[in-house]
Amino acid sequence: MSTRRPLALRVNRAEHELFAAPGDTLLTALRDALGFTGAKRGCNQGACGACTVLVDDEPVRACLTLAHECAGREIVTIEGAAGAAQALQAAFEEAGAVQCGFCTPGMILTAAAMLERTPRPSADEVRAGLSGNLCRCSGYRKIVDAVLRAAETGAP
Ligand code: FES
Numbered sequence: 640m641s642t643r644r645p646l647a648l649r650v651n652r653a654e655h656e657l658f659a660a661p662g663d664t665l666l667t668a669l670r671d672a673l674g675f676t677g678a679k680r681g682c683n684q685g686a687c688g689a690c691t692v693l694v695d696d697e698p699v700r701a702c703l704t705l706a707h708e709c710a711g712r713e714i715v716t717i718e719g720a721a722g723a724a725q726a727l728q729a730a731f732e733e734a735g736a737v738q739c740g741f742c743t744p745g746m747i748l749t750a751a752a753m754l755e756r757t758p759r760p761s762a763d764e765v766r767a768g769l770s771g772n773l774c775r776c777s778g779y780r781k782i783v784d785a786v787l788r789a790a791e792t793g794a795p
């Protein structure tokens with residue numbers, strides 16, 4: 640017998656209805672039930688940051704967050720990127736900071752939250768802010784450049 644229960648999630652400024660088991664993660668709900676595959680399943684244990692999404696404007700690891708705990712909260716994935724996250728997407732492309740792209744959504748959403756708090760970060764602050772997000776292609780220098788570029792051009 641399925642233990643899945645109805646759940647309403649607000650994702651990218653729209654309401655979505657799904658069924659989720661009590662132990663289902665937000666990542667499973669977003670990717671597997673709702674099709675927001677921009678949130679990547681990397682390590683699936685909280686170590687890489689590839690699954691990062693914004694919940695009430697704060698970056699969270701969707702693989703460590705229970706879907707049912709997100710009812711009534713505002714979730715943003717890379718598909719709903721706006722403001723700073725949109726400016727960061729352009730800056731990542733311009734700076735050549737996207738290689739395979741697997742880490743990129745998590746990097747951008749983490750950086751977007753950082754720029755909301757610190758609109759003009761130093762390179763060291765960017766490195767510290769992104770230290771929990773791993774890039775297996777090792778493109779860190781260009782990623783930092785992209786965030787600084789977005790900050791210089793006025794995002795958010
Ligand atoms: S997939 Fe969530 S931190 Fe790696």
Ligand code: FES
Nearest residue numbers: 739742774775776
């Ligand atoms: S661009 Fe490939 S993991 Fe970062």
